[in-house]
Amino acid sequence: xxxxxxxxxxxxxxxxxxxxxxxxxxxxxxxxxxxxxxxxxxxxxxxxxxxxxxxxxxxxxxxxxxxxxxxxxxxxxxxxxxxxxxxxxxxxxxxxxxxxxxxxxxxxxxxxxxxxxxxxxxxxxxxxxxxxxxxxxxxxxxxxxxxxxxxxxxxxxxxxxxxxxxxxxxxxxxxxxxxxxxxxxxxxxxxxxxxxxxxxxxxxxxxxxxxxxxxxxxxxxxxxxxxxxxxxxxxxxxxxxxxxxxxxxxxxxxxxxxxxxxxxxxxxxxxxxxxxxxxxxxxxxxxxxxxxxxxxxxxxxxxxxxxxxxxxxxxxxxxxxxxxxxxxxxxxxxxxxxxxxxxxxxxxxxxxxxxxxxxxxxxxxxxxxxxxxxxxxxxxxxxxxxxxxxxxxxxxxxxxxxxxxxxxxxxxxxxxxxxxxxxxxxxxxxxxxxxxxxxxxxxxxxxxxxxxxxxxxxxxxxxxxxxxxxxxxxxxxxxxxxxxxxxxxx
Ligand code: NAD
Numbered sequence: 001x002x003x004x005x006x007x008x009x010x011x012x013x014x015x016x017x018x019x020x021x022x023x024x025x026x027x028x029x030x031x032x033x034x035x036x037x038x039x040x041x042x043x044x045x046x047x048x049x050x051x052x053x054x055x056x057x058x059x060x061x062x063x064x065x066x067x068x069x070x071x072x073x074x075x076x077x078x079x080x081x082x083x084x085x086x087x088x089x090x091x092x093x094x095x096x097x098x099x100x101x102x103x104x105x106x107x108x109x110x111x112x113x114x115x116x117x118x119x120x121x122x123x124x125x126x127x128x129x130x131x132x133x134x135x136x137x138x139x140x141x142x143x144x145x146x147x148x149x150x151x152x153x154x155x156x157x158x159x160x161x162x163x164x165x166x167x168x169x170x171x172x173x174x175x176x177x178x179x180x181x182x183x184x185x186x187x188x189x190x191x192x193x194x195x196x197x198x199x200x201x202x203x204x205x206x207x208x209x210x211x212x213x214x215x216x217x218x219x220x221x222x223x224x225x226x227x228x229x230x231x232x233x234x235x236x237x238x239x240x241x242x243x244x245x246x247x248x249x250x251x252x253x254x255x256x257x258x259x260x261x262x263x264x265x266x267x268x269x270x271x272x273x274x275x276x277x278x279x280x281x282x283x284x285x286x287x288x289x290x291x292x293x294x295x296x297x298x299x300x301x302x303x304x305x306x307x308x309x310x311x312x313x314x315x316x317x318x319x320x321x322x323x324x325x326x327x328x329x330x331x332x333x334x335x336x337x338x339x340x341x342x343x344x345x346x347x348x349x350x351x352x353x354x355x356x357x358x359x360x361x362x363x364x365x366x367x368x369x370x371x372x373x374x375x376x377x378x379x380x381x382x383x384x385x386x387x388x389x390x391x392x393x394x395x396x397x398x399x400x401x402x403x404x405x406x407x408x409x410x411x412x413x414x415x416x417x418x419x420x421x422x423x424x425x426x427x428x429x430x431x432x433x434x435x436x437x438x439x440x441x442x443x444x445x446x447x448x449x450x451x452x453x454x455x456x457x458x459x460x461x462x463x464x465x466x467x468x469x470x471x472x473x474x475x476x477x478x479x480x481x482x483x484x485x486x487x488x489x490x
Pocket of ligand 1 (some may be wrong): 147148149150151152174175176177205206207210211225226227228230231248249250251281282383385411450452456
């Protein structure tokens, strides 16, 4: 019997009336783990109403008291880390260690949001004119919502929820319908913190649920993480409806390998970035540009690393890479490798058509290495979102930077070198919001903004840290005069 998942509305679990739930499938085994409701508009409306009703009381809870719920949540997440990590691996496919890693980054955001009493402070000046003082205070917006993707079910909801509620908002999460079980467990833990009803809501579903949130008058702000076409759509529709929006989209991240890069370390780090999480990471290295003499040694060593990667079920020991999320996804990736060949790329390591013994129903796509990806072709521009790594070769770092800056995406760019001058030039000139120098996954810590640029981000305030606090608050400026005569009268 598969488990039917529910929504969490107004402090209670509620089964959806939706008669056509989707299966949630383990991508390694093909087993159906649960069913998830595609919540209809009227039930999403109930969730928004519950949040709106809870808001006036919640915003008046003092910030130091609001964060006590987050301290409790942090402890619960630590206590249930193993179980949560297993759930992520079961529904999402990544390895157990990768699941623990993403939970650690999520918990870091809970910890950072516990500092809201300081982070939310305003500013003031005494005597901006004689006897007149001016104060800027931060107030919550009201009801806010987040829509999240399949590839980090434990971490990405926590880029938003802790900051939203710590600043005094009531929050609605619409997770990916492909991986809803981790979020259900997160909300079970939130329920144990005894947060007042209506402060957090979980609404499962797809486009109808998202559109209802985007069109709802009571929703003041929308956070989104997912593919670029949907990010652009959500940003536009939210803005048309007068909402704040921060929408993180897709990526095609490039790493530049200089001839003076330390080969062994570079290969290990770049392979982890390209093939970790089966390449389904918005900060995955998807392309490498070798400069000058780096070409031959790097091509050889990355081909070895790709061919040797141990692919299998993420809960099994020593597995370094799991399956991709669905059969459709595998088909799409294989199609894009075929397209790359037609454009002139050579397949040096071919991960198509592979199986893992004992897991014949899994969506297996092994590491693939493409050499000579033509810079002007589609392969160089398209997000593949799988374990496919392309190589290009140029003579100077300037050429490499120019190729990166022509791309429409700007999520991350990395450089491997032992030259401080090359590193300085790169970080100054490259058009990407997250930059790694001898780092393969330049994921900002929770107290820094997750700074995508160009088609990787629509909005101005990013997720995490102070940007999150600013996104979830509106500033109010008070100019104040208290004439001396009044104090003398009484
Ligand atoms: P997706 O865009 O398919 O789905 C994301 C969310 O949007 C899901 O909750 C989904 O239900 C909803 N959705 C999908 N289609 C919709 C539509 N037409 N209208 C309204 N809502 C819709 O993304 P995904 O496949 O779940 O995730 C992978 C993508 O996310 C990749 O492109 C990856 O680069 C990106 N991503 C970006 C970041 C980042 O920080 N920039 C982080 C993680 C993932």
